[in-house]
Amino acid sequence: MGKPKVAFICVHNSCRSQIAEALGNLLAAEVFESYSAGTVKTALNQDVVRLMKAKYQLDLTQSQTSKTLAALPTVDIVITMGCNVSYPTLPCRYREDWGISDPTGQDDMAFEAVIATIETKVRQLASRITAGELGNYD
8 A cells, every 4th residue: 555645634725734744745755645635725825935945945835735625635644733624524544633723814933833833743643654553554
């Protein structure tokens, strides 16, 4: 089966889920494939674009776009970001919610805290997958 496909899901696919997809690709590509999508397609949050470029030298405008759930491939793991909305059922083998508040409209410190939290959670997710805690994907 190979590496599991992980979908990071949020309402607008403009901020938290985009951060998670980018950090998954940067920090855990050898463990899982990263995707993101939202129930509504909007523009990428420009604060996220700016801060991810400054911190990780990632230009999200070159590597990612906002997508709806229909754009996702079949995924193995679904991670919702804590948007407090009902998502259409996405078939998967494992699902969890990270419960991360949306920093949109707040200062850079709020965004940086969210980015740091997502980085930690992406690293933990990669470790849990590697350890077989979320099932076997070989």
